[in-house]
Amino acid sequence: MTAPTAPASGRQEANPWLVLATLCLGFFMILLDTTIVNIAIPDMSTSLDASLDQILWIVNAYVLVYAVLLITAGRLGDLFGPKRLFVLGLVVFTVASAACGLASTPEQLILFRVVQGVGGALLTPQTLSTITVLFPPDKRGVAFGVWGSVAGIATVAGPTLGGYLVTDFGWEWIFFVNVPVGILTVVLALIVMPDLRLNRRHRLDWTGTALATVGLFLLVYGLIEGEPHDWGRVWGPITITEVIGAGVLVLAVFLVHQYVTRAGEPLVPFTIFKDRNFAVMSWISAAISFGMLGLFLPLVIYLQSVLGLTALQAGLAIAPASLMSMVIAPFAGRLADRAIGRWVLTIGLTLWCAGMATVVALAEVGTGQWGLLPGLLIAGAGLGFVFAPLQTIAMRNVPPRQAGAASGLINTTRQLGAVIGSAAVGALLQAQLTVKLTAAARANSADLPPEVRQPFVDAVAGATGDSLHIGTGQSGAALPAGVPEQYRQALTEIATRTFHEGFTSAMKATLLLPLAVLAIAAVSCLLVRNRPATAEPPTDPHPAEAPAQA
Template sequence: MTQDTTARQHSPWLVLATLCLGFFMILLDTTIVNIAIPDMSADLNASLDQILWIVNAYVLVYAVLLITAGRLGDLYGPKQLFIVGLVVFTLASAACGFANSPGQLVVARVVQGVGGALLTPQTLSVITVIFPPEKRGAAFGVWGGVAGVATVTGPTLGGYLVTDWGWEWIFFVNVPVGVVTVALAAVVMPNLKLNRRHRLDWTGTVLATVGLFLITYGLIEGESHHWGKVWGPITIAELIGAGVLIMVIFFVHQYMTRMKEPLIPFSIFSDRNFSLMNWVVGAIAFGMLGLFLPLVIYLQSVIGLSALQAGLAVAPMSLLSMVIAPFAGRAADRMGGKWILFTGLTLWSGGMALVVWLAEADAGQWTLLPGLLVAGAGLGMTFAPLQTIAMRDIAPRMAGAASGLINTSRQLGGVVGSAAVGALLQAQLATQLPAAAREEASALPEQYRGQFVDGFSQANTGSLHVGSGQTGVSLPPGLPDQVKQVITGAAERAFHEGFTHAMRLTLILPLAVLAAAALSCLFIRGRTRTAEREQDAAHATVSG
């Protein structure tokens, strides 16, 4: 990979700051959207399955296009793709803010995903090229610290915007950030070009897109269709099965075309550490999105926190991870990162398990703090070591493909985690809400008991609403005021107890995945100081 020598070369740290600003905007959007879920649900009259699509439409498109975007960066230059992605993402963010229905918001989120996919692979690709191997850990530490800043800023800033301005502003806030980043990128980013041209694997792209869509659609829509028919005679199970089959065909196609230039270059997986880190980063994303989707609803719709209070409740975890990440990056440079990453994942898994154990229907704003602090310490120890281990032995000429692959693994883990946990949560709610309603019904007038329980029994379909201040179901019309007050109180208690039990059972899945990822770190190959690293550095013609 070479640099246009006619252009002024800026400090790689200034380039890193520009890359991180764009990456910050992508992560900020994810965390802000999560904190706004209850308010969007109430304002747009969106049911739980529609909310899942608002979250997953972005992540799904983002995941499917990342590898292709990495290839496009290799073909046309990462600077060009970074700027195009910024422009698309910024315009789509404005469109999200103006949406006045769940369908419009889903479409705008799809376009956001396109912009995010074009932008993200270029960040790791450029960092890998402009920094020598001995300084990449520190650079990835800054990159990881930015992830911490975004996670702490997202819930807190998002909570403020939602509480005082409205959920629309969680998208409008991206516009000024995007404009500033485009201007900076145009000036400071180097014009990197590959020494050879690439081709795009359109067949692989189509297969991956269709397969992932079918799997995700089946997971999100399964509960609302009772895991039965969804498109005419076609069932949810058949959709998911077809998606899995198409993904098998995709991987066979990738292997058969490995001597050409497939979407996934199989040769890159000969590096054991890179292969392991693709699984680990996917598992981390699975756990992160899987954990926080029910947790955000719990904080606002069960405990009764405002969006700002909910953001402040989880802020200590993100703030601690932000502080620790740069130190973990420097330590990874000296120690190799294996045990740092293992310790981080163990702490994060244990901290979130403590959060689940502490979660009760009558918990307060700071009840979960001990678990969140432990989780935050662990999270801060994962960002930089993971990237350092994954990219350590990747030659700069493969940086675009490697960056696209590892980011794809992250987003695939996120979309599968969000969809799987969402489906499991809906299934648990279908059991726990009626059970809680039956317990509360004994205190109601006898003529209303059956209708009360039936309301919660039907809430496992698309009619379930979990917005801020909602109890999952609507009360029947025409109730006397005194009876209405009694039933409202019973409905709130039933929803709070039922959702809390459902959440705690659901979160066993992402916790198990995180624990498996931690154990996988034991198989990381230790750092070897060989001529390979010197050769790796020699490939890069751009340096600090």
């Protein structure tokens, strides 16, 4: 299969590697924005006078909209061409980034983050679908390896660049930095990307789109808002459980609708899931995101609140894992091209589990900044072996005309895995903190005078509900009211020690959940049919002048 061209324009055959560079630049901007925002949270909170709930929505509004629109955006790419949707997503994301930097209230920033999510959702599925069409099967693994290494670069650049920008220029510049990158990528996309049309005779399933969007919104909203609302009432008498249940019900109706209309043009072509590899990779993709978000959340709090690292230092401490992943990913892509992708993926997930288990074992109250380095290097090597085979195996047998829908589906499962992982690990960490902090307070209260021991334990127990919310600002439990002045210094020291010991113990217990999910994912790789990629039929790209019917 050769790289498709845009015959109407009369230009030479599109250079797939130049197109890949353009796609990766746009994808890099999306991922960078995700990692860079977390570093700026304290500065944004102070500058905008934002409450905790508002800060959570500044972070989560993007993820919510991004997740619910990915399937629809992938299908729109099939209908109208990935180039148009990629450029449109870039423009929306770039304009929204500028607006985020100019926001003067939390409400404005939340709104513009929603618009950013729309742009990111329009852009992301087009990267995978375009790579699938432009590259023949024997070269696709290397392309996916390069694409996957972008995640490692963004992970390194986000915390370090974000710490520098926030410190020297202010939080606004974490959004302004997207503007020149976005403009450059739009220009490159207009010049180098071929105008592929993969499914121009088909119609968009509006009913399926509405059901999928509403169902995913309710499910993701319930998971994100569960912890802030203590898994209780959220809208009047309506509870979080009812919201999630309604989301599951709507998604069930969506699946029934898709099956009933399977002879027409459903949003989710069930024929895609007849390919065992795509179905298994969809689950593994969700499990990987579950593990990444689940492991990252407690670890970042530990690095900053227990070890006392700054945001920039914490980012640099994690950077070796991302650098290792970035170096290995292209080589893993070449191995995936040789039809041993199943074993490459299995080895990668196993190394990742082993590396993070080592991190958990090494994490102690007195661990230094580089004390976790051995585990992070092993985990980073594992990640490098994961991304390229994952995409290669998932997309290997997908027909080019369904590449956009398949890309949207697998990206949606990835985002849903991230949301579920964040919610599940957050809830488990809260429960563990209640137990571990109280136990640490009782143990450390033996160093206090008898009259302040029980008030101290009660104060720690009462503070556990907010510990996870405070995040990087946590330095210890609040002191009990009415403490004599002569006890304050001792209480402060013991409270800090109690938090450090309690959080470390709670983190170790909590991280067993994402490690277990990743271990199951590694075993699931054995279900993959490990056969060489076969030749594909022509993709029949159409010139730009041929209108797409919708």
